Amino acid sequence: MDEKCISKAVIRRLPRYYRYLGELLEDGVERISSNELSTKMRVTASQIRQDLNNFGGFGQQGYGYNVQYLYTEIGKILGLDRTHNMIIIGAGNLGQALANYVQFEKRGFKVVGIFDVNPVLKGISIRGNEILMMDELPQYLKDNDVQIAALTLPKNNAEETANLLVENGIKAIWNFAHLDLEVPEDVIVENVHLSESLMRLSYNLNCYVTEHKK
Amino acid sequence: MDEKCISKAVIRRLPRYYRYLGELLEDGVERISSNELSTKMRVTASQIRQDLNNFGGFGQQGYGYNVQYLYTEIGKILGLDRTHNMIIIGAGNLGQALANYVQFEKRGFKVVGIFDVNPVLKGISIRGNEILMMDELPQYLKDNDVQIAALTLPKNNAEETANLLVENGIKAIWNFAHLDLEVPEDVIVENVHLSESLMRLSYNLNCYVTEHKK
């Protein structure tokens, strides 16, 4: 298969297409043209067609795109047609929030384990998962098929924990810690740096104020 | 002042520079060249110099950049030299996690109020903030100076809540709900779409598998 590397900009937009198509589907819309969709999403129709054609021709000339079909296909591209088992490392507020978030499972991301170093948390149950201690992790990963680990712990422990995860076969890390992880190149890291997001917000807030002071 | 619009790509990178400079500062590093920093951050030295020169010449030929000075200046650009009051709308798991996150306050983002519609939560205290009911919000915003509202609630209430916030003078929304908010153009929206992040992770995971199946 001649699966060329798709640009990151395109991948970044895919989940958003998926979301809009899901909404159209809920509204019972059967077909949509790139032009209609472009209006809704505030992007160009050209971009939509270019993006989709990275993966193949999902549309039909003179008709547009079948919403259900396109939704399903993008879902497949994003890997939402299969189940991914996920563990959460760090059972603090954020870790627990992720563990409690029901919607992920609907998309095929199933939280199967939660780990922490704090013995106070040991055995506490979150949506059917008892919090386990970190020293149980290596054995757990041998016994269970886990693809994704969400890292929701302070940055000082993050690097060594990431190494431990990689050593035990984890292939994808959803990183919420405030640092850039150093991992082998076959391990995927997706960063969610909340504080950086908040700083961008702050930048724009000041920017606006500055501009109007002129 | 001739504050031109800086490209989003540059803004996106600023908080990361800030983070690295903060670490250098902690390590007692006094000066750094764009070349050294580029090695650490795995970007080009050219990009660093271009990015910084959008805001002015912070360096010195033959010397490089003074870490403390550059750190402070980027902080100012990002608006971290002032305090921003923030409220959280939605006291679910994620809202509580944000409210409990101590680091934000260090950067000048102070959680001053938490709101929810669920009467069960009324009066529960989170780091000194009692959860208030949504009907108290308009009066609260009249009595308090709040710039930022974090939206951590289900998407079906998000749009109308955003409208309410905007009507009551909120100028920046940190949106965690899974939808694109429609707000007046002077209102800043910074999105954190966790499920989209997870989908990108999933895409890359499958991608890798696919490529090696060849």
Place this chain on the structure above:
DNA sequence: TAGATTGTTAATCGATTAACAATC
């Protein structure tokens, strides 16, 4: 068939990288 809309090529735009003169 005629009209609509895609898939795709070509043109444009913007962002990144390279190069180097300015200067500390």
Place this chain on the structure above:
DNA sequence: TAGATTGTTAATCGATTAACAATC
């Protein structure tokens, strides 16, 4: 002064938009 490194211009690269032939 000589060496180092910035600030900045020019060259390259990639991504977005426009245009249109293909085709349903």
